Amino acid sequence: MVSSKQALAEAHAAAARRAARARVAALKAGTSAKPVVDATWAKLMQGCADCQQRAEAAETLETWRAFAAAAHALRDAVGIEGDKCEEPGCKTCQPTPFLFVPKGVVMPPAPPKDEPTPEERRNAQAFAKKATCDAGIGLGGLLLKRGRRGEACDALATALKADESNGEAWTLRAAAFAEMGEDGSILEIVELHLRKAAQLSPDDDELQAQHAVAACRAAVVMEATDPPRVEGTLAERARQASTLLEDGATLMREGLYKTAHSRYLRAVDLLDALPGPKAKAAADEARLNAAGCLLQLPGDHDVASLCDALPSTRALLRRAAARERRGDYAAALADLREARLSSVDRALVDARIAHCEHLRDTRGVVV
Incomplete structure (x- = not known):
């Protein structure tokens, strides 16, 4: 390389x-102008x-x-990010040349190309x-x-x-997830990263990865039995809440919705005890994200309790999704129509209303 x-x-x-x-x-060519490359x-x-x-x-x-x-x-x-196929016959990536030149028209010679080579x-x-x-x-x-x-x-x-073949990146990412710790879903992703790193790094081996996983399991068991310590001052609580919010966002992107949900709820508990409008806005956002995590999980979950106190369009849309999943189409439609009044993207809400009405008409209503 x-x-x-x-x-x-x-x-x-x-x-x-x-x-x-x-x-x-x-x-x-006899030109005096300095060529631009x-x-x-x-x-x-x-x-x-x-x-x-x-x-x-x-x-x-x-x-x-x-x-x-x-x-x-x-x-x-x-x-x-957007590589072209560069196939000679491709008409999607390659611009279509002029296929017809009128008789008597002489095309000027093409200027010398100043393009990087393949x-x-x-x-x-x-x-x-x-x-x-x-x-x-x-x-x-x-x-x-x-x-x-x-x-x-x-x-x-x-x-x-x-x-993706960089072992150091896999190892560091395993360490980052290990610090989040605290349940089996995190342990699984830590183990996956460690084993991938062991396969790619010549200085490591499978035995080292097993030792690292065992240490992580021990840390998980210890953290699960001992409740997380909450610092006393407002600044310390704010820092811990910020860390939990970052953890929740990362875990959501990884598809670990159950674990992310627990992080958001812990952040809400800390933020609710902090004064000021910024803390309240962060707590409301955390509740919305926690509700979004529940919507990604199978089964019926209590999304309404997270959204009821939030006077926002996103809260109405997420509560409507939960009610639609449960089969309560009348309540879901009521939420969607209320959300439409304050929504910027009314076309999207209209599409959801039409879909919910179709489900109501084809599946019936909850008795």
């Missing part, structure tokens, strides 16, 4: 070669390298986030993927040290999306 330093040197060399060819073409990819790659060097030297969240932003900009520029594209894409992975690991590791495990999981997920 080509190193980042070599890939950067190749990008600068390729841009210099294209600039030299453009100058030769301008001299042959697009070296965007090389500049973005250099910017990534500079940001990485600053981040590794400073070890601050700001520098690592700047490196991650530079890597994201490069990914967009080289087209990693090899330059592959080189820039490989550099962008490695930069994205390095930025995710660096940012995730630093966030984990600062105790911000939810944000760390998201940063490490970005690293694994760029390179």
Whole structure:
């Protein structure tokens, strides 16, 4: 695999070669204007390298986030997120050329192309993927040290999306989930990450992964038997609530809705004891997210108790979804029609009303 330093040197060399060819073409054409050569990819790659060097030297969240932003900009520029198939016969990705030229019309000669070659594209894409992975690991590791495990999981997920064969990212993400701990669903995802890391990292082995899982199981049992300690001051309670909200958001994205629901409820208990409108708004948002988690779980759950006291459109929509699942279509329609009065996206609410009416007419109503 080509190193980042070599890939950067190749990008600068390729841009210099294209600039030299453009100058030769301008001299042959007798034009005095200085040719403009697009070296965007090389500049973005250099910017990534500079940001990485600053981040590794400073070890601050700001520098690592700047490196991650530079890597994201490069990914967009080289087209990693929306790669085209580049098949010659594809009419979706390739622009359709003029198929008919009137007789007597002479088409002007095409200007010399100043486009990166496929090899330059592959080189820039490989550099962008490695930069994205390095930025995710660096940012995730630093966030984990600062105790911000939810944000760390998201940063490490970005690293694994760029390179799912990176054992270090799997290990760090296992550590982030292990800190969330406290039930079997978390233990399963920790074990999955640890075993994946053991398969990918030559310095680790299956035995080390088993020891790590055993330690995690012991920690889970201890935390499950001992209730979590709640700090006394308002600032400490606010910090703990913020951590629980981040954990809940991360667990929701992982599809661990039952565990995320418990985190949100614990955050609500802490936020309800805090003064001020910001704490109340955060508690209301946590209740909505907890209700959303219940809607993702099978069975009938008490979503109404979380939404009844919330005068928002989202609360009405989630309560309507719960009532519709239970078969109480009349109550669900009442919530949907009330939500329509204050909703910005009325077309979406109208579609839900039509769907609920169809269910009522075809399945009947609850007696």
